[in-house]
Amino acid sequence: MELLTRLLEQARTFDERRLLVLSGSPARTRDSALEALESIDVPVGETTYVGPAMGFQCESLGYNEATRLLGTTRTVVVVDCHARCEPNLLGKLVGTVDGGGLFVLLTPPLSTWPERRDEFDETLAIPPFDRSDVTGRFREWLIKTLRQHRGVALVDVDSGRVDRDGLVDPQLQAAERSQSDQPRSVPPEHAFPTAAYGRCLTDDQVETLSAFESLRAPDSAVVVEANRGRGKSSVAGLAAGSLALDGQDVLVTAPRYRNCQPLFERARELLDARDARDSGPGHESPRCLETRDGSVQYLDPVEVGSLRDTTDCPDCLLVDEAAALPVRLLSKTLDVRRVGYTTTTHGYEGTGRGFTVRFRDQLEASSHDVVEQRMTTPIRYAPGDPVELWSFRALALGASPPVEEVVVDATPESVEYRVVSSDELLADESLLRDVFGLLVLAHYRTEPNDLARLLDAPNVSVHGLFQNGHPVSVALLAREGGLSTEVRRSMYEGSRVRGNLIPDVLTSQLRDEQAGETAGLRVMRLATHSAVRSRGLGSALLTTLFETYTESDWFGVGYGATPDLLRFWRTSGFETVHLSTTQNQRSGEHSAIMLRPTSVAGTALLDRHRTWFLQRLPDMLADALRAVDPDVVREACRSVSQTTATTSTQEFDLTEWEWRHAAAVAAGPGIFEMAPRPIRTLTMYALLDESGPELSPTQERLLVMRVLQLRPREEVASELGYHSASTCMRELGTVVGTLLDAYGPELVERERERFRN
Numbered sequence: 141m142e143l144l145t146r147l148l149e150q151a152r153t154f155d156e157r158r159l160l161v162l163s164g165s166p167a168r169t170r171d172s173a174l175e176a177l178e179s180i181d182v183p184v185g186e187t188t189y190v191g192p193a194m195g196f197q198c199e200s201l202g203y204n205e206a207t208r209l210l211g212t213t214r215t216v217v218v219v220d221c222h223a224r225c226e227p228n229l230l231g232k233l234v235g236t237v238d239g240g241g242l243f244v245l246l247t248p249p250l251s252t253w254p255e256r257r258d259e260f261d262e263t264l265a266i267p268p269f270d271r272s273d274v275t276g277r278f279r280e281w282l283i284k285t286l287r288q289h290r291g292v293a294l295v296d297v298d299s300g301r302v303d304r305d306g307l308v309d310p311q312l313q314a315a316e317r318s319q320s321d322q323p324r325s326v327p328p329e330h331a332f333p334t335a336a337y338g339r340c341l342t343d344d345q346v347e348t349l350s351a352f353e354s355l356r357a358p359d360s361a362v363v364v365e366a367n368r369g370r371g372k373s374s375v376a377g378l379a380a381g382s383l384a385l386d387g388q389d390v391l392v393t394a395p396r397y398r399n400c401q402p403l404f405e406r407a408r409e410l411l412d413a414r415d416a417r418d419s420g421p422g423h424e425s426p427r428c429l430e431t432r433d434g435s436v437q438y439l440d441p442v443e444v445g446s447l448r449d450t451t452d453c454p455d456c457l458l459v460d461e462a463a464a465l466p467v468r469l470l471s472k473t474l475d476v477r478r479v480g481y482t483t484t485t486h487g488y489e490g491t492g493r494g495f496t497v498r499f500r501d502q503l504e505a506s507s508h509d510v511v512e513q514r515m516t517t518p519i520r521y522a523p524g525d526p527v528e529l530w531s532f533r534a535l536a537l538g539a540s541p542p543v544e545e546v547v548v549d550a551t552p553e554s555v556e557y558r559v560v561s562s563d564e565l566l567a568d569e570s571l572l573r574d575v576f577g578l579l580v581l582a583h584y585r586t587e588p589n590d591l592a593r594l595l596d597a598p599n600v601s602v603h604g605l606f607q608n609g610h611p612v613s614v615a616l617l618a619r620e621g622g623l624s625t626e627v628r629r630s631m632y633e634g635s636r637v638r639g640n641l642i643p644d645v646l647t648s649q650l651r652d653e654q655a656g657e658t659a660g661l662r663v664m665r666l667a668t669h670s671a672v673r674s675r676g677l678g679s680a681l682l683t684t685l686f687e688t689y690t691e692s693d694w695f696g697v698g699y700g701a702t703p704d705l706l707r708f709w710r711t712s713g714f715e716t717v718h719l720s721t722t723q724n725q726r727s728g729e730h731s732a733i734m735l736r737p738t739s740v741a742g743t744a745l746l747d748r749h750r751t752w753f754l755q756r757l758p759d760m761l762a763d764a765l766r767a768v769d770p771d772v773v774r775e776a777c778r779s780v781s782q783t784t785a786t787t788s789t790q791e792f793d794l795t796e797w798e799w800r801h802a803a804a805v806a807a808g809p810g811i812f813e814m815a816p817r818p819i820r821t822l823t824m825y826a827l828l829d830e831s832g833p834e835l836s837p838t839q840e841r842l843l844v845m846r847v848l849q850l851r852p853r854e855e856v857a858s859e860l861g862y863h864s865a866s867t868c869m870r871e872l873g874t875v876v877g878t879l880l881d882a883y884g885p886e887l888v889e890r891e892r893e894r895f896r897n
Contacts, residue, residue, distance in 0.1 A: 158242055162244065483496075621659040806877035
């Protein structure tokens with residue numbers, strides 16, 4: 141209790157946080173935590189316990205309820221790690237502790253914790269593996285960081301021993317604090333209301349709000365980058381409110397509405413002072429704020445694509461937590477003339493490096509004048525906070541790829557292939573940071589849980605190409621399939637089986653009970669260093685994997701389908717067997733599943749699912765896939781083997797009347813809508829036939845949108861840039877004529893000759 145008092149005193153003195161680990165048996169650590177909470181002068185309303193135990197007088201939340209704390213602050217947060225030690229949970233909760241507060245972990249004895257298994261380990265035990273196959277390396281890494289970082293106290297409650305007191309040298313702390321203190325100042329000339337600047341808490345926020353003033357001009361963009369806890373969303377909210385008061389309609393999008401709640405709260409604070417009204421569903425959670433002339437309204441990210449129509453475009457779009465959105469969706473935001481982005485450089489929701497590396501080039505090439513702003517000063521605690529430094533290292537939030545200079549000369553001929561074991565990653569922190577940093581760039585949302593998966597999951601392996609010991613291209617493979625008859629039967633009847641993404645979809649959705657019998661390797665991530673992209677390194681790594689792992693039945697991949705990605709995986713020998721009927725809520729993309737067989741059984745699996753895919757695709761395109769990007773459809777069709785396409789459609793099942801109808805559509809008097817089937821049949825065949833007639837990309841898009849997806853002719857004409865719907869349909873007749881030239885029987889030519897005369 142004396143140590144606890146000193147920790148809190150020091151935290152309050154320096155506006156920092158401290159971390160207290162109470163290790164031992166579940167009962168004793170919980171009793172110690174209860175005793176500690178009763179002994180300190182922290183109000184019960186400022187304390188939260190997260191875990192399964194009962195008896196805590198403060199707010200108590202289950203593990204699955206912890207997200208309720210996001211956007212709030214507490215003085216003390218106690219996380220019970222006995223039943224569940226989940227990296228994502230730690231990442232979310234550590235950020236809710238305010239300066240002068242305490243983050244408390246209840247753990248098993250540190251000497252035996254890595255050997256224990258808990259609820260989170262269960263999620264890593266992917267069938268056919270079980271929980272005993274999960275390693276404890278992530279907890280070894282976690283313990284290592286706890287023993288090394290300042291501001292972390294370790295107490296063994298079973299023995300009553302204090303292993304580390306977590307106290308920091310006051311003189312050193314005072315020196316650091318004096319260097320970081322900066323007075324706030326309001327710009328002498330500013331366009332936003334003085335009241336907005338008055339709500340800023342740091343100079344960082346003042347400067348960022350001033351940068352947002354550039355959004356008053358057309359063709360402008362603002363990019364704000366910061367680590368968590370710097371108040372970037374709050375400043376964006378003040379900017380949104382200021383723009384609304386200036387008469388602008390502001391749309392706000394984020395991965396989820398809860399991500400941008402702080403933004404709306406700050407906007408409402410400013411607008412309430414100016415007689416704005418809240419037209420949201422509830423005063424506690426507004427999704428639309430209105431002034432007499434302007435508004436601030438939430439927009440689901442999936443709807444961002446609809447902003448292309450300039451008549452419906454808002455005056456301004458603010459993208460909160462942009463790093464957690466995929467690049468394809470971010471690209472659509474550039475259709476708005478005024479757009480602002482806030483992005484987390486390091487965070488559990490996603491990483492700003494993906495945003496920086498993959499999207500910034502598009503932004504710079506756009507017509508927008510870009511203003512950049514970097515925020516460094518924390519809001520809720522002092523700079524250099526020990527607990528923040530610990531969490532960044534422990535959860536790899538600060539992981540980054542190797543510096544460009546050490547990999548810039550890499551080529552497929554100069555690199556060395558390596559399988560990287562979990563033991564190697566644990567023993568070499570530099571290697572761990574390099575590898576995980578590359579994986580962060582491979583996906584718009586790489587989480588702390590992925591670090592544990594990398595170190596502990598029995599079905600996951602890490603493979604890479606290395607230049608002088610540094611990774612330049614990394615692949616994460618997951619073993620799937622090889623399931624028992626009982627598990628496969630359960631999947632077929634509707635049960636979900638963790639971690640077997642491809643067997644699960646092929647079995648439960650596509651009704652193939654034998655799919656899970658084969659064993660394959662799914663490429664979970666494939667990442668190449670940004671300095672050496674487009675040199676064939678990713679393809680070279682895949683080729684090595686194909687040559688090395690011949691004992692599996694197939695390689696597979698599942699991802700949000702884009703034309704570029706479909707093209708890449710097609711050139712690597714993969715074929716599409718599935719397009720999901722629904723869009724991902726965050727990316728707005730339809731998922732694709734592709735396979736590359738490596739055995740007789742794998743070939744049989746691909747053969748039947750390829751055939752089924754071709755059989756059902758036309759009907760899906762006219763219904764669930766009606767709005768999918770036509771270029772996705774084109775590339776998905778191209779990825780289907782030509783041999784299979786030919787054998788499955790070489791006999792055109794068309795009557796003489798249908799051939800004559802197609803000829804009439806090509807010649808002029810025929811109306812496509814009277815009998816779409818023959819044109820649809822020809823279209824599918826042409827898209828699958830690599831040696832078929834020469835069609836331009838626009839002509840292929842026309843066939844996909846009007847013939848296969850049955851979109852209205854007016855919509856197709858507008859999307860593809862035709863002057864009118866009638867012009868669009870005349871072009872369709874021309875394209876149908878090209879298809880008939882390639883595939884039509886003799887009677888078609890005789891029929892067309894009649895119209896020529």
